[in-house]
Amino acid sequence: MTTSLDPAVETVVPKPSRLSGGAASVLAAIRSFRSSSGTLPIGLGLLGFLVLTSLVSLIWTPYPPTATATGLFSSAPSAAHWFGTDAVGSDVFSRTISAGRTDVFYTVTAVAIALVIGSAWGAVAGFFGGWFETVTLRLLEVVQAFPALLMALLVISILGPGTFNVILVVAIIPLPDFVRLARAEVLTKKTWQFAEAARLVGNRPLVVLFKHLMPNSWRPLLAYASISAAWVCGNIAALGFIGVGIQPDAVEWGSMIARGESDVVAGAWWEALFPGLGVLVLAIGFQLVGDGIAARNRGEQR
Amino acid sequence: MAVEISAPPPHSLRGIAVPKVVNVIVRRVLGAILVIWGVVTLTFLLTRVFGGDPVNLFAPPSATAADRELIRERLGLADPIPVQYVDYLRDVIHGNLGTSYLTLRPVTADLLSRVPATAELATYALIFGVTLGVSVGVLSAVFEGSIFDRATRVFTSAGLALPQFWVALMLIVIFFDQLHVLPGPTGRMPIGMQPPPTVTGFYLIDSIITGHLSTFWPALRQLILPVLVLGYGVASPLARGARTSMILALKADYVRTARALGLSRSRTWFVYAFRNAILPVMTMFAGTVAWVFSGTVLIEGVFGWPGVGQYALNALENSDFPAIQGFVLYASILYVIIYQLLDIAYTFADPRIRS
Amino acid sequence: MTANEPRNLLSVRGYSGGFKTPSGFKNVLDDVSFGLRESAMTAIVGETGSGKTLLALSMMGLTASTFVKTKGTIEYAGDDISTYDDRAYRQIRGGEFAMAFQDARAALNPVISVGKQLIDACRAHRRVSAAQARDIAEEMLRKVHVPEPAQRMRQFPHEFSGGMAQRVLLALALICQPKLLILDEPTTGLDVTIQADIMELIVDLVSSSGMTACLITHDLGVVAETCDDVVVMFRGKVRETGPCAQVLQHPADHYTQQLLRSSRFEELSA
Numbered sequence: 001m002t003t004s005l006d007p008a009v010e011t012v013v014p015k016p017s018r019l020s021g022g023a024a025s026v027l028a029a030i031r032s033f034r035s036s037s038g039t040l041p042i043g044l045g046l047l048g049f050l051v052l053t054s055l056v057s058l059i060w061t062p063y064p065p066t067a068t069a070t071g072l073f074s075s076a077p078s079a080a081h082w083f084g085t086d087a088v089g090s091d092v093f094s095r096t097i098s099a100g101r102t103d104v105f106y107t108v109t110a111v112a113i114a115l116v117i118g119s120a121w122g123a124v125a126g127f128f129g130g131w132f133e134t135v136t137l138r139l140l141e142v143v144q145a146f147p148a149l150l151m152a153l154l155v156i157s158i159l160g161p162g163t164f165n166v167i168l169v170v171a172i173i174p175l176p177d178f179v180r181l182a183r184a185e186v187l188t189k190k191t192w193q194f195a196e197a198a199r200l201v202g203n204r205p206l207v208v209l210f211k212h213l214m215p216n217s218w219r220p221l222l223a224y225a226s227i228s229a230a231w232v233c234g235n236i237a238a239l240g241f242i243g244v245g246i247q248p249d250a251v252e253w254g255s256m257i258a259r260g261e262s263d264v265v266a267g268a269w270w271e272a273l274f275p276g277l278g279v280l281v282l283a284i285g286f287q288l289v290g291d292g293i294a295a296r297n298r299g300e301q302r
Numbered sequence: 303m304a305v306e307i308s309a310p311p312p313h314s315l316r317g318i319a320v321p322k323v324v325n326v327i328v329r330r331v332l333g334a335i336l337v338i339w340g341v342v343t344l345t346f347l348l349t350r351v352f353g354g355d356p357v358n359l360f361a362p363p364s365a366t367a368a369d370r371e372l373i374r375e376r377l378g379l380a381d382p383i384p385v386q387y388v389d390y391l392r393d394v395i396h397g398n399l400g401t402s403y404l405t406l407r408p409v410t411a412d413l414l415s416r417v418p419a420t421a422e423l424a425t426y427a428l429i430f431g432v433t434l435g436v437s438v439g440v441l442s443a444v445f446e447g448s449i450f451d452r453a454t455r456v457f458t459s460a461g462l463a464l465p466q467f468w469v470a471l472m473l474i475v476i477f478f479d480q481l482h483v484l485p486g487p488t489g490r491m492p493i494g495m496q497p498p499p500t501v502t503g504f505y506l507i508d509s510i511i512t513g514h515l516s517t518f519w520p521a522l523r524q525l526i527l528p529v530l531v532l533g534y535g536v537a538s539p540l541a542r543g544a545r546t547s548m549i550l551a552l553k554a555d556y557v558r559t560a561r562a563l564g565l566s567r568s569r570t571w572f573v574y575a576f577r578n579a580i581l582p583v584m585t586m587f588a589g590t591v592a593w594v595f596s597g598t599v600l601i602e603g604v605f606g607w608p609g610v611g612q613y614a615l616n617a618l619e620n621s622d623f624p625a626i627q628g629f630v631l632y633a634s635i636l637y638v639i640i641y642q643l644l645d646i647a648y649t650f651a652d653p654r655i656r657s
Numbered sequence: 658m659t660a661n662e663p664r665n666l667l668s669v670r671g672y673s674g675g676f677k678t679p680s681g682f683k684n685v686l687d688d689v690s691f692g693l694r695e696s697a698m699t700a701i702v703g704e705t706g707s708g709k710t711l712l713a714l715s716m717m718g719l720t721a722s723t724f725v726k727t728k729g730t731i732e733y734a735g736d737d738i739s740t741y742d743d744r745a746y747r748q749i750r751g752g753e754f755a756m757a758f759q760d761a762r763a764a765l766n767p768v769i770s771v772g773k774q775l776i777d778a779c780r781a782h783r784r785v786s787a788a789q790a791r792d793i794a795e796e797m798l799r800k801v802h803v804p805e806p807a808q809r810m811r812q813f814p815h816e817f818s819g820g821m822a823q824r825v826l827l828a829l830a831l832i833c834q835p836k837l838l839i840l841d842e843p844t845t846g847l848d849v850t851i852q853a854d855i856m857e858l859i860v861d862l863v864s865s866s867g868m869t870a871c872l873i874t875h876d877l878g879v880v881a882e883t884c885d886d887v888v889v890m891f892r893g894k895v896r897e898t899g900p901c902a903q904v905l906q907h908p909a910d911h912y913t914q915q916l917l918r919s920s921r922f923e924e925l926s927a
Contacts (some may be wrong), residue, residue, distance in 0.1 A: 002468050026335060036479065068406070075571075106633070137342075138336075138340070141337050142337055142340030142344060143342055143344070145337050145338075145340070145368045145634050145637060145638045145641070146341065146344075146630065146633075146634045146637075146638055147592040147593075147595040147596045147633055147634070148592065148596055149596035149599065149600075149633070150595065150596055150599070150614075150629070150630045150633055151630070153599070153614070153618060153626070153630070154345070154348060154349075154626060155348060157618055157621070157623070157626055158348055158349060230408055230462065232465075234463070234465045237468075238465060238467065238600060239463050239601065241465075241467050242599075242600070242603070242615065243619065244618055254465075257465075257467070257468055257471065260471075261471060261604070264471050264474055264475055265474065265478070265479070265486055265487065266479075267475075267479045267480075269472070269475040269479065272471045272472070272475075273472065273475075274470035276464075276465065276471070277470065279464075279465050279468065280460075280463055280464055280465075280468075283462075283463035283464070283465075284459065284460075284463045287459060287462060288459075288462055294362070311778070384667065399789055406769055459907070555758060555760065555762065555763040555764045555767040556764060556765060556767065557763045558719060558758070558764070558828070559758060559765065559766070560766070561719055561750065562717055562719060562750055562751065562755065562756045562758075562830075563750065563751035563755070563777075563778040563781055563829060563830075564747050564748070564749070564750035564751025564752055564778075564782055564833075565751070565777060565778070565781050565782045566747070566781070567747075569741070569777065569781075573769075574769065577766075577768045578766070578767065581768070651768075652768065653767070653768055653770075653813040654767060654768075654813070654815050655817070
C-alpha cells in the first residue's frame with residue numbers, strides 16, 4: 001500500500017544498474033510488470049480493452065459510425081441499437097467504439113511528443129545548466145501561468161482546426177512538467193560516480209547524458225507520462241466538446257457528448273453517457289498504469 | 303532596495319526577521335511582474351505573429367486590395383511588429399483590449415460585466431472543494447487503510463479522470479431529468495424569475511442584504527450542481543495531496559513526541575500533525591484556482607451560466623479574437639497574482655521560511 | 658535474574674514481540690526480562706539494532722502498528738500496561754512516564770512555538786489555567802538552563818541549537834513531573850562538550866527529583882559514570898543485568914566482556 005511513504009525505511013541510494021540500457025531494461029520492466037500487484041494489471045486491462053474495441057471497430061460495427069437515420073432519432077438503448085441513437089439517428093454504439101480510435105491515437109501521440117521533447121529539453125537544461133537552464137525555467141513559469149485549457153483554446157483558435165494542431169496543443173500542456181521532471185532527474189544523477197566515470201573515460205557530454213544518465217531516468221518519466229495521459233485525453237474530449245479544433249461531427253467522444261448535450265435536458269441520457277464512459281475508462285486506465293509504474297519504481301528503490 | 307534592508311540581525315523581533323519578509327515580498331512582486339510581462343508578450347506573439355491575418359475577419363469577401371489596406375491601417379496592423387508590440391503593451395496597461403467583433407463593446411467592459419456571475423460560482427466552488435478535499439484527505443490519512451480511505455481513493459481517482467463537463471451533464475440527467483429535485487441548466491435564476499437588486503453581484507448575498515429573501519432559495523438551487531462539479535474537481539487533487547502530506551506528518555518524530563507527552567488524539571492529529579501537513583498542500587491551492595478558471599469555461603457552457611467562461615466560449619465559436627485574447631490574458635494575470643499571493647501567505651505560514 | 662525485586666517501579670517479564678512484514682513475521686524482542694528500580698537510573702546498553710529503542714517504545718506504548726507482542730508482561734502499579742489500549746496509555750504517557758528522544762530538533766514540532774508546545778504538554782495532564790501553564794513552562798525552561806526563557810518561549814525549534822533543543826525536550830518530558838523518565842540516546846549527534854553538559858543536567862534533574870530513569874545508550878563510559886543498574890542487550894535478548902559496578906567490573910556474560918573490551922579499546926585509541 002503506501003508503505004513507501006514510511007520515513008523509517010531507509011532510502012537506499014539507487015544503484016546504477018541497468019546500464020545495459022535499451023532492450024534489456026525494457027524486458028526487465030515487462031517482466032516486473034507481471035510481478036507487481038494491484039493497479040498495474042487492471043490499468044493495462046482497461047487500456048487493452050479500449051485498444052481491442054478500437055481494432056474491432058475497424059472491421060466491424062453494427063452500423064457505419066457516420067451513417068445518419070439508421071433508425072429512430074434519439075431512441076433509447078434497444079436490441080437494435082445497444083447504446084441507442086442520437087439526434088441525427090446515428091448508432092451511438094458504433095460511434096462510441098469507433099471514436100476510441102481517435103481519442104486513443106490523439107492521446108498517445110500527444111503524450112509521446114510531450115515526453116520526448118520535454119525530457120530531452122529538461123535533460124539538456126539540467127545537465128548543462130547556465131543561461132539555457134535559467135531561460136528554460138523562466139519560460140516554463142510564463143507558460144504555466146496560463147490555466148492549461150485556456151492556453152489550449154487560445155492556441156487552437158489561432159492555429160485553426162486539424163488533427164495535428166489538436167495534438168500539438170494538448171501536448172504543450174504537460175510539456176513543462178516533463179521538462180521539470182527530466183531536469184530534476186538529471187540533477188540528482190549527474191554527480192553519481194558512474195556519470196563521473198563515463199565522463200572521465202572521455203565520452204562527450206551529450207553521450208554521457210543520453211547514453212549513461214537518461215536510461216536510468218526513463219521509468220519515472222514513463223510513470224508521469226501515463227498519469228498525464230489521463231489529463232490529456234480529458235483535454236482532447238474537452239476540445240471536442242467545445243467544438244474547437246475538432247470538427248463538430250467528428251467521431252470523437254467529446255464531440256459526441258456535445259451532440260448529445262441538448263438532448264440531455266430532454267432525458268436522452270444515453271447519447272452523452274456512453275462516450276463519457278469511454279473517456280473515463282481511458283483516463284482511469286492510464287492513471288492506474290501510471291500509479292502502478294510509480295509504485296514499482298519506489299518499491300525497487302528499497 | 304536591497305541595500306536598505308540589510309542591517310538588523312535575524313533574532314530581533316519576536317523571532318520574526320523583518321528584513322527577510324520584506325525581501326520575500328519584494329522578490330515575489332518583481333517575479334509576478336516579470337511573469338505577467340511574459341504572459342502579455344506570449345499572447346502578443348501568438349496572436350499577431352503566428353496568428354492568421356486578422357484583416358480576413360473584417361474584410362468582406364468582396365473587398366478590394368485597397369479596402370483591405372484601409373482596414374489594416376485602421377486596426378493598427380500596418381505598423382512594424384515592434385511598434386505594434388509597444389502599442390499593445392500600452393493598451394494592456396490601460397486595460398484596453400480592443401473591441402469585441404461580436405458585441406461591438408470594449409472587451410474589458412464586457413468581461414467586467416460578467417465577472418460577478420463567475421466570481422460567485424468560483425468562490426463557492428473553491429470554498430467547498432478546498433474544505434472537502436483537505437478534510438477528506440486528512441481523515442483518510444488518519445484512518446489509513448480503512449474502508450473510508452479506500453472509498454476516498456476511488457472518489458479521488460474518479461475525480462481526476464472524469465471530464466467535468468460530462469459529470470455536469472450526468473448530474474443534470476440524474477437530479478433534473480430523473481429525480482426532478484434540482485432545476486435545469488438555465489443559468490443563475492430559474493426562467494422568468496428576477497434576480498435580487500445588485501449590490502455585490504453575488505445573488506445569495508444580495509438577496510439577504512436587500513431583503514429579497516424570496517430569491518435566495520431559487521438562486522441557491524441553481525448554484526448547487528455547478529458548485530458540486532467544480533468543487534469535486536478541486537477536491538480530488540487536494541485530497542490526494544493532503545493525504546500524502548498528512549501520512550508523512552503522522553509518521554514524523556514530532557508526532558511521536560506529542561503522543562509520548564500524552565496529548566489527546568485530536569490535538570495530536572489536527573493540530574500537531576495537521577499544521578505541518580497543510581503547508582505543502584497550500585502550494586497546491588494555486589493549481590486548484592487554475593483548475594477552476596479552466597473549469598468555468600466548460601461548466602458555464604453546460605449550465606448556461608452567464609459568466610466570463612460562457613463569454614469566452616461564445617467568442618471561440620465566433621472567432622472573436624479580441625475577446626478570446628482578453629479573456630485568456632485577464633485569467634492568466636489574475637492567476638499569476640493569486641499564485642504569488644498564496645506564495646507570500648505560505649512564507650508567512652511556515653516559521654522556518656519566515657525567519 | 659534480578660527482575661523480581663520488591664521496589665521495582667516497572668518490571669518487564671518475558672517480553673517478546675516482532676514486526677509483521679510482507680515477507681512474514683520477524684521476531685525482534687525475545688524473552689526480555691528486567692526491572693527498573695525506583696529512584697535509580699538504569700542503563701539499557703547494546704549496539705544498533707539490538708532492540709533497545711523498541712523496548713523503550715514498548716514501555717511507552719508507542720510501538721508502530723505493525724509491531725505485535727507475542728508474550729510477556731510490562732508491570733506498573735500492579736497492572737500489565739502492555740495490554741493497555743491507546744486511550745488507557747494516554748493517561749500514563751507524559752504524566753507518569755515521559756520520554757526524551759534522540760535528535761531533539763526533529764522531535765520538536767517545527768511549526769509550533771516552543772512555549773506553546775510546553776504549555777500543551779503541561780495542560781495535557783495538569784489542571785491549570787493557560788497563564789499558570791505559561792509560568793510553569795517558563796520555570797521549566799529555567800530549570801533546564803535555557804537562557805532568557807521568556808524570549809525563547811516565542812521561538813520555534815529551528816532557532817535552537819541541537820543542545821538547546823535537547824534541553825527543551827527534557828523540559829517537555831519533565832513538565833508534568835513524571836515518575837519515570839526514559840532517555841533514548843539523548844546526546845547522540847551533539848558536540849562532545851555539550852554531551853557532557855546535557856548528561857550532567859540529566860543526572861542533576863533525576864537525582865534532585867527522586868525520579869526513576871532509564872537511559873538507552875551504547876556509550877559504556879556514560880553508563881559507568883551515571884547509572885546505578887545496567888541491562889545489556891544483544892539481538893533482542895537480555896544478556897546480563899545487575900548493578901553497574903558489578904556488571905562493568907566483573908562481567909559474567911561473554912558478549913558483555915566483548916562490549917567492554919571494544920569500548921576500552923576505543924577509549925585508549927581516542
